Amino acid sequence: xxxxxxxxxxxxxxxxxxxxxxxxxxxxxxxxxxxxxxxxxxxxxxxxxxxxxxxxxxxxxxxxxxxxxxxxxxxxxxxxxxxxxxxxxxxxxxxxxxxxxxxxxxxxxxxxxxxxxxxxxxxxxxxxxxxxxxxxxxxxxxxxxxxxxxxxxxxxxxxxxxxxxxxxxxxxxxxxxxxxxxxx
Amino acid sequence: xxxxxxxxxxxxxxxxxxxxxxxxxxxxxxxxxxxxxxxxxxxxxxxxxxxxxxxxxxxxxxxxxxxxxxxxxxxxxxxxxxxxxxxxxxxxxxxxxxxxxxxxxxxxxxxxxxxxxxxxxxxxxxxxxxxxxxxxxxxxxxxxxxxxxxxxxxxxxxxxxxxxxxxxxxxxxxxxxxxxxxxxxxxxxxxxxxxxxxxxxxxxxxxxxxxxxxxxxxxxxxxxxxxxxxxxxxxxxxxxxxxxxxxxxxxxxxxxxxxxxxxxxxxxxxxxxxxxxxxxxxxxxxxxxxxxxxxxxxxxxxxxxxxxxxxxxxxxxxxxxxxxxxxxxxxxxxxxxxxxxxxxxxxxxxxxxxxxxxxxxxxxxxxxxxxxxxxxxxxxxxxxxxxxxxxxxxxxxxxxxxxxxxxxxxxxxxxxxxx
Numbered sequence: 001x002x003x004x005x006x007x008x009x010x011x012x013x014x015x016x017x018x019x020x021x022x023x024x025x026x027x028x029x030x031x032x033x034x035x036x037x038x039x040x041x042x043x044x045x046x047x048x049x050x051x052x053x054x055x056x057x058x059x060x061x062x063x064x065x066x067x068x069x070x071x072x073x074x075x076x077x078x079x080x081x082x083x084x085x086x087x088x089x090x091x092x093x094x095x096x097x098x099x100x101x102x103x104x105x106x107x108x109x110x111x112x113x114x115x116x117x118x119x120x121x122x123x124x125x126x127x128x129x130x131x132x133x134x135x136x137x138x139x140x141x142x143x144x145x146x147x148x149x150x151x152x153x154x155x156x157x158x159x160x161x162x163x164x165x166x167x168x169x170x171x172x173x174x175x176x177x178x179x180x181x182x183x184x
Numbered sequence: 185x186x187x188x189x190x191x192x193x194x195x196x197x198x199x200x201x202x203x204x205x206x207x208x209x210x211x212x213x214x215x216x217x218x219x220x221x222x223x224x225x226x227x228x229x230x231x232x233x234x235x236x237x238x239x240x241x242x243x244x245x246x247x248x249x250x251x252x253x254x255x256x257x258x259x260x261x262x263x264x265x266x267x268x269x270x271x272x273x274x275x276x277x278x279x280x281x282x283x284x285x286x287x288x289x290x291x292x293x294x295x296x297x298x299x300x301x302x303x304x305x306x307x308x309x310x311x312x313x314x315x316x317x318x319x320x321x322x323x324x325x326x327x328x329x330x331x332x333x334x335x336x337x338x339x340x341x342x343x344x345x346x347x348x349x350x351x352x353x354x355x356x357x358x359x360x361x362x363x364x365x366x367x368x369x370x371x372x373x374x375x376x377x378x379x380x381x382x383x384x385x386x387x388x389x390x391x392x393x394x395x396x397x398x399x400x401x402x403x404x405x406x407x408x409x410x411x412x413x414x415x416x417x418x419x420x421x422x423x424x425x426x427x428x429x430x431x432x433x434x435x436x437x438x439x440x441x442x443x444x445x446x447x448x449x450x451x452x453x454x455x456x457x458x459x460x461x462x463x464x465x466x467x468x469x470x471x472x473x474x475x476x477x478x479x480x481x482x483x484x485x486x487x488x489x490x491x492x493x494x495x496x497x498x499x500x501x502x503x504x505x506x507x508x509x510x511x512x513x514x515x516x517x518x519x520x521x522x523x524x525x526x527x528x529x530x531x532x533x534x535x536x537x538x539x540x541x542x543x544x545x546x547x548x549x550x551x552x553x554x555x556x557x558x559x560x561x562x563x564x565x566x567x568x569x570x571x572x573x574x575x576x577x578x579x580x581x582x583x584x585x586x587x588x589x590x591x592x593x594x595x596x597x598x599x600x601x602x603x
């Protein structure tokens with residue numbers, strides 16, 4: 001008789017627990033979603049909400065770049081291409097190419113650690129969707145420029161605001177500007 | 185009313201065709217909406233917004249999904265049995281649609297001295313027909329699994345064979361209990377037997393049969409918690425792993441049509457079909473005609489509420505299509521209110537009142553149907569999947585004895601005259 005009672009008790013428990021479960025999921029149905037609607041329902045642009053040390057797309061402030069190529073040597077996948085040309089007459093070195101293939105970059109940050117100046121850094125930008133992957137090859141040097149001298153001891157270098165450089169190149173390449181946060 | 189119009193309205197063919205249209209509306213037209221509903225319900229239960237980008241409430245997403253399916257490449261795997269591979273999804277879909285033939289959408293109504301009903305075929309073995317036809321679906325699933333020349337498909341097909349046959353027994357025996365209660369195999373007589381108080385409903389007549397029927401139904405339709413046939417975390421997609429494009433679409437639609445049939449059948453067997461409890465006590469001699477303006481008013485209120493919600497400036501910023509949607513809703517609401525007004529003017533015209541009562545009955549059935557359809561989705565995101573041995577243990581050691589016990593109990597109660 002005990003087995004039979006257990007049999008029917010189990011069926012009863014099934015009904016009760018099933019009801020419990022359904023009640024829980026239904027209560028969740030009525031709650032507010034916890035996820036944030038990306039990208040246009042956020043209070044401010046997503047980039048502005050990222051933590052300070054996020055590793056976004058690389059950018060180089062070529063005004064302060066010495067063309068030392070430390071970053072290119074560190075890069076494990078060779079996505080940084082640098083060409084420096086020496087002018088024999090004026091004895092100056094010019095930076096003619098500083099390309100970062102953002103489509104290949106894996107955001108390891110080794111190049112940023114290697115940069116002695118600090119002009120190569122991670123921005124917070126990450127929205128780089130393009131119709132053509134080749135456009136993600138970002139040319140930071142548009143025309144040959146004489147390399148900068150390394151800063152003297154104690155000298156403060158004023159870099160361009162973080163992200164302002166790469167953002168310009170991304171929009172030129174065809175990335176969609178992030179929709180204004182806080183709208184709608 | 186001219187003679188020819190009368191003969192059209194009293195012809196059984198007219199109503200059979202209309203019932204067929206009704207079935208297609210709830211299945212083939214409804215499927216995109218059901219997929220959207222399932223995704224949205226899943227999302228909300230998991231506390232995310234779900235598809236809400238295209239169209240009002242993301243409804244156009246459903247059409248996008250359908251178009252995507254239709255234009256995909258149709259791949260037949262190497263080594264597959266092409267003939268069987270092609271015919272399997274057709275079996276599933278055809279079988280699921282055929283079962284709708286015996287569903288009574290409304291009760292008998294009197295039109296010009298003749299009795300008509302919104303039902304395709306009034307078979308005198310209606311419930312047996314549904315069981316017989318729907319059990320053919322297992323052939324489609326098993327053939328799909330076998331003909332794909334794929335291990336996962338094979339496993340899914342095997343599981344389908346074992347699972348659907350096992351639970352069919354419990355399902356059939358639960359239905360036998362209901363046949364004992366109502367004393368008929370005709371679905372429309374079953375519904376007619378549930379007229380009157382709430383306690384005439386099959387649910388209160390035979391609660392045990394309802395329990396068995398619900399569990400077996402979920403197993404029959406291969407829905408969670410019994411979705412071992414496709415078990416995406418174990419065997420990729422089970423029997424339809426090797427299907428793509430519209431052939432996959434046919435399986436997908438077949439599943440939803442099967443769910444729809446099961447939901448309608450649940451309503452008909454256990455939840456009073458198109459009946460409103462205590463209708464005659466509350467609403468007089470022609471309760472459904474009396475209810476007609478209220479149903480229409482409720483429909484109009486629903487449409488207007490949705491229209492107001494979609495045309496709020498906050499939402500309008502997303503798509504202009506929302507405005508079109510709102511306009512359509514307002515038009516539907518207007519039509520409903522117009523019909524309600526017409527009923528107020530012509531309620532003493534016998535044939536008009538009869539048609540109104542039919543519409544009310546269909547509406548009642550559809551509302552109950554939608555609840556049970558929603559239950560499928562709700563349960564899916566509540567209960568985890570069974571293990572295979574648990575499934576078989578439940579089927580043979582719990583459901584089968586319980587169903588037999590239910591038949592014995594029901595027989596005794598019927599003989600004693602309590603049911």
